[in-house]
Amino acid sequence: xxxxxxxxxxxxxxxxxxxxxxxxxxxxxxxxxxxxxxxxxxxxxxxxxxxxxxxxxxxxxxxxxxxxxxxxxxxxxxxxxxxxxxxxx
Amino acid sequence: xxxxxxxxxxxxxxxxxxxxxxxxxxxxxxxxxxxxxxxxxxxxxxxxxxxxxxxxxxxxxxxxxxxxxxxxxxxxxxxxxxxxxxxxxxxxxxxxxxxxxxxxxxxxxxxxxxxxxxxxxxxxxxxxxxxxxxxxxxxxxxxxxxxxxxxxxxxxxxxxxxxxxxxxxxxxxxxxxxxxxxxxxxxxxxxxxxxxxxxxxxxxxxxxxxxxxxxxxxxxxxxxxxxxxxxxxxxxxxxxxxxxxxxxxxxxxxxxxxxxxxxxxxxxxxxxxxxxxxxxxxxxxxxxxxxxxxxxxxxxxxxxxxxxxxxxxxxxxxxxxxxxxxxxxxxxxxxxxxxxxxxxxxxxxxxxxxxxxxxxxxxxxxxxxxxxxxxxxxxxxxxxxxxxxxxxxxxxxxxxxxxxxxxxxxxxxxxxxxxxxxxxxxxxxxxxxxxxxxxxxxxxxxxxxxxxxxxxxxxxxxxxxxxxxxxxxxxxxxxxxxxxxxxxxxxxxxxxxxxxxxxxxxxxxxxxxxxxxxxxxxxxxxxxxxxxxxxxxxxxxxxxxxxxxxxxxxxxxxxxxxxxxxxxxxxxxxxxxxxxxxxxxxxxxxxxxxxxxxxxxxxxxxxxxxxxxxxxxxxxxxxxxxxxxxxxxxxxxxxxxxxxxxxxxxxxxxxxxxxxxxxxxxxxxxxxxxxxxxxxxxxxxxxxxxxxxxxxxxxxxxxxxxxxxxxxxxxxxxxxxxxxxxxxxxxxxxxxxxxxxxxxxxxxxxxxxxxxxxxxxxxxxxxxxxxxxxxxxxxxxxxxxxxxxxxxxxxxxxxxxxxxxxxxxxxxxxxxxxxxxxxxxxxxxxxxxxxxxxxxxxxxxxxxxxxxxxxxxxxxxxxxx
Numbered sequence: 001x002x003x004x005x006x007x008x009x010x011x012x013x014x015x016x017x018x019x020x021x022x023x024x025x026x027x028x029x030x031x032x033x034x035x036x037x038x039x040x041x042x043x044x045x046x047x048x049x050x051x052x053x054x055x056x057x058x059x060x061x062x063x064x065x066x067x068x069x070x071x072x073x074x075x076x077x078x079x080x081x082x083x084x085x086x087x088x089x
Numbered sequence: 090x091x092x093x094x095x096x097x098x099x100x101x102x103x104x105x106x107x108x109x110x111x112x113x114x115x116x117x118x119x120x121x122x123x124x125x126x127x128x129x130x131x132x133x134x135x136x137x138x139x140x141x142x143x144x145x146x147x148x149x150x151x152x153x154x155x156x157x158x159x160x161x162x163x164x165x166x167x168x169x170x171x172x173x174x175x176x177x178x179x180x181x182x183x184x185x186x187x188x189x190x191x192x193x194x195x196x197x198x199x200x201x202x203x204x205x206x207x208x209x210x211x212x213x214x215x216x217x218x219x220x221x222x223x224x225x226x227x228x229x230x231x232x233x234x235x236x237x238x239x240x241x242x243x244x245x246x247x248x249x250x251x252x253x254x255x256x257x258x259x260x261x262x263x264x265x266x267x268x269x270x271x272x273x274x275x276x277x278x279x280x281x282x283x284x285x286x287x288x289x290x291x292x293x294x295x296x297x298x299x300x301x302x303x304x305x306x307x308x309x310x311x312x313x314x315x316x317x318x319x320x321x322x323x324x325x326x327x328x329x330x331x332x333x334x335x336x337x338x339x340x341x342x343x344x345x346x347x348x349x350x351x352x353x354x355x356x357x358x359x360x361x362x363x364x365x366x367x368x369x370x371x372x373x374x375x376x377x378x379x380x381x382x383x384x385x386x387x388x389x390x391x392x393x394x395x396x397x398x399x400x401x402x403x404x405x406x407x408x409x410x411x412x413x414x415x416x417x418x419x420x421x422x423x424x425x426x427x428x429x430x431x432x433x434x435x436x437x438x439x440x441x442x443x444x445x446x447x448x449x450x451x452x453x454x455x456x457x458x459x460x461x462x463x464x465x466x467x468x469x470x471x472x473x474x475x476x477x478x479x480x481x482x483x484x485x486x487x488x489x490x491x492x493x494x495x496x497x498x499x500x501x502x503x504x505x506x507x508x509x510x511x512x513x514x515x516x517x518x519x520x521x522x523x524x525x526x527x528x529x530x531x532x533x534x535x536x537x538x539x540x541x542x543x544x545x546x547x548x549x550x551x552x553x554x555x556x557x558x559x560x561x562x563x564x565x566x567x568x569x570x571x572x573x574x575x576x577x578x579x580x581x582x583x584x585x586x587x588x589x590x591x592x593x594x595x596x597x598x599x600x601x602x603x604x605x606x607x608x609x610x611x612x613x614x615x616x617x618x619x620x621x622x623x624x625x626x627x628x629x630x631x632x633x634x635x636x637x638x639x640x641x642x643x644x645x646x647x648x649x650x651x652x653x654x655x656x657x658x659x660x661x662x663x664x665x666x667x668x669x670x671x672x673x674x675x676x677x678x679x680x681x682x683x684x685x686x687x688x689x690x691x692x693x694x695x696x697x698x699x700x701x702x703x704x705x706x707x708x709x710x711x712x713x714x715x716x717x718x719x720x721x722x723x724x725x726x727x728x729x730x731x732x733x734x735x736x737x738x739x740x741x742x743x744x745x746x747x748x749x750x751x752x753x754x755x756x757x758x759x760x761x762x763x764x765x766x767x768x769x770x771x772x773x774x775x776x777x778x779x780x781x782x783x784x785x786x787x788x789x790x791x792x793x794x795x796x797x798x799x800x801x802x803x804x805x806x807x808x809x810x811x812x813x814x815x816x817x818x819x820x821x822x823x824x825x826x827x828x829x830x831x832x833x834x835x836x837x838x839x840x841x842x843x844x845x846x847x848x849x850x851x852x853x854x855x856x857x858x859x860x861x862x863x864x865x866x867x868x869x870x871x872x873x874x875x876x877x878x879x880x881x882x883x884x885x886x887x888x889x890x891x892x893x894x895x896x897x898x899x900x901x902x903x904x905x906x907x908x909x910x911x912x913x914x915x916x917x918x919x920x921x922x923x924x925x926x927x928x929x930x931x932x933x934x935x936x937x938x939x940x941x942x943x944x945x946x947x948x949x950x951x952x953x954x
Binding site: 010028035083 | 251309713860
């Protein structure tokens with residue numbers, strides 16, 4: 001991988017400055033999910049060949065966490081966004 | 090052998106440069122390459138070929154072919170034809186037994202037979218299997234290139250630099266220079282990269298010239314790494330102009346690899362750049378005007394040229410080179426022999442399109458000109474000059490019908506692949522160019538297809554009766570130019586973190602070891618047990634600056650921490666400390682440490698020594714998800730920390746603070762956090778007991794590290810290292826995350842069921858703990874004492890009724906307990922206090938008994954004292 005990824009603060013930077021935290025997952029909400037749902041959330045990933053929403057951190061830069069839509073086949077980054085915080089419990 | 094001064098020669102005849110070649114003195118002039126200096130002094134054989142050990146001489150003289158690979162100053166596979174001469178260099182031939190002129194292994198060329206045809210090793214060396222290592226060893230010695238000198242450390246350093254350019258021009262020929270100059274008139278940020286010597290030190294207005302330097306390839310995202318000799322520039326450019334020109338293609342005919350068969354450009358370089366008369370009698374087989382001009386240049390240089398053939402207008406039916414001792418002695422053209430010691434032969438020029446293909450351009454065959462040209466360039470790329478096909482064409486390859494009796498015809502000189510080998514591969518059913526490439530290894534040698542790809546495709550097309558367009562090209566992959574592995578590996582250094590007190594430890598003679606990214610004292614003397622005893626009986630001090638230290642501050646700091654940790658923090662009063670464990674949503678124990686509440690909205694969190702960065706990132710990530718109003722700051726490097734522990738800790742500390750009452754028993758209780766000036770240094774003091782004795786962890790500004798350390802030692806504190814600390818914590822049955830726990834461990838199995846507060850609405854890992862609580866328990870972490878005085882290895886097998894039943898994670902001999910103690914994972918039904926089990930130690934089993942609670946001071950009275 002040697003593509004450029006735009007950081008919301010720092011602009012386009014080499015991908016090796018970033019840490020990828022993988023695809024965006026949905027945490028099971030509410031009371032005790034089934035073991036199946038929990039396992040799916042913890043261990044299963046869609047691993048799509050196509051556009052995927054992912055968490056990235058500009059680890060060796062400003063440290064910002066953000067979301068990127070990336071085509072896993074071409075490494076084209078279609079968009080980046082700051083996370084919209086879920087309402088705190 | 091040198092000619093009179095040539096108008097564009099690169100050599101400075103007033104400066105003689107001496108080096109050694111194959112153990113003998115050799116010399117040349119400043120401006121020479123090692124190859125040109127050797128050629129000028131009469132050397133003709135430069136290498137022995139990969140498989141047959143045939144003598145090989147200069148062919149391209151441009152750094153493309155494998156014929157001049159030598160070992161220079163212990164660096165193998167240096168192309169000496171482009172390697173600048175330098176005084177004192179030690180140059181050695183490679184892949185040779187004996188000498189270049191008399192290589193004992195050349196016998197492989199003569200016996201040939203079953204050992205040399207394509208793919209022979211796939212067929213003949215399959216059985217018996219146990220012979221594989223021997224086959225490999227023998228083959229590696231017989232075939233191959235240079236050897237790495239393991240004692241040699243190469244360049245003292247390699248650097249990597251990230252660079253940006255507005256316009257990056259690759260190739261400094263006419264088109265490349267013109268493009269660079271034109272771009273420079275429109276603004277700064279123009280860089281020109283050229284692999285040749287001619288542009289070294291050249292000045293082009295407004296253009297940064299890197300020469301000699303090689304663009305290694307075009308990687309994803311338009312990354313162009315440039316090898317500028319000892320430094321790798323990783324270029325990103327808004328526009329990349331590829332002007333890499335064209336490559337002269339060798340003709341394929343029997344004896345086409347003999348020493349003295351050269352490409353026209355190589356011959357021209359010898360004359361023009363280095364003022365060398367290349368031979369005395371030359372035959373020129375030209376496929377373009379450039380090659381015809383070389384005939385004239387040869388004549389001007391005093392070389393007799395008895396025969397010049399323009400293959401475009403006067404095609405020959407049969408060409409063969411005859412040799413004596415591997416050197417050309419005659420060219421036989423349609424049966425007529427012409428005596429000569431140089432055959433200048435070229436099939437024409439093929440665009441050097443590889444970089445463009447790597448960038449994503451399509452490559453098309455043009456039948457009328459017999460060349461592959463790049464088409465459909467990706468955005469941001471431009472191709473100029475010969476690389477587009479301008480002025481390029483090749484003649485149809487020649488194949489001798491009488492090859493049976495003649496010498497070998499080489500398609501690929503790098504890997505010693507002959508036309509016969511390619512025919513054989515096709516006959517054996519390797520019916521695509523990609524498969525045939527892998528089987529014959531044509532294009533897979535040092536030239537990476539520069540001189541053999543076109544020839545192999547055309548040969549393939551002719552033999553199978555399809556068009557070149559149908560055969561297609563093989564995939565172009567970087568690197569395009571050879572590169573030293575050291576340059577790719579980058580600067581040779583291993584970053585180590587050291588605390589601000591580190592040099593005190595070295596002065597004290599501590600044994601230093603790696604601990605994650607840190608260098609830490611293992612122990613200060615030969616006997617770590619002495620340091621343990623000092624802590625138990627009197628006073629010890631350990632440098633714990635390596636602990637991760639994180640400040641969490643804000644109106645919602647409590648909410649954030651309560652959701653990150655299974656623990657409760659809302660009920661803590663400022664000035665109190667709690668032990669906390671971080672788990673993942675899968676329930677895995679990730680890290681542990683202490684959390685001190687310094688104010689309502691300010692917490693000071695410590696992590697394990699290796700966990701600081703990961704925990705900080707973990708906190709920040711979850712807070713990006715949740716959006717609490719809290720700031721997270723990693724202050725690990727800014728603060729030093731020491732743990733002062735032992736029965737005398739309070740007494741010693743009271744002498745270093747302004748008011749001894751501040752540290753009195755009820756003014757500073759167990760698990761209190763307090764700001765204190767110690768020896769004049771403002772500290773955050775945490776009263777905690779990791780090592781099981783009365784102890785204070787002092788956190789303070791790093792620069793004061795040595796000062797405070799010295800004062801504590803002067804108060805009688807014994808420095809203790811990591812090993813004694815491990816013994817001390819084990820005596821308390823305190824776990825080390827990552828050593829006693831692994832990815833399968835959870836809070837309940839690790840014996841911390843008291844820790845998670847399941848009545849909280851949510852925390853990371855809550856769902857997993859709930860599931861684990863409902864599930865049948867699989868194993869549990871418990872303490873044990875050994876029945877004999879032997880220390881099992883960490884990871885030793887637990888044996889229950891003769892079968893594996895668990896594993897040991899920590900074990901040490903404890904003087905204070907009077908036994909060998911440890912922690913182990915056991916089946917839940919075997920975890921009753923006092924249950925006997927066995928542990929494999931060396932080749933026998935030794936009895937052990939489960940022991941609940943701390944081994945030492947089980948009530949905790951000493952650390953609460």
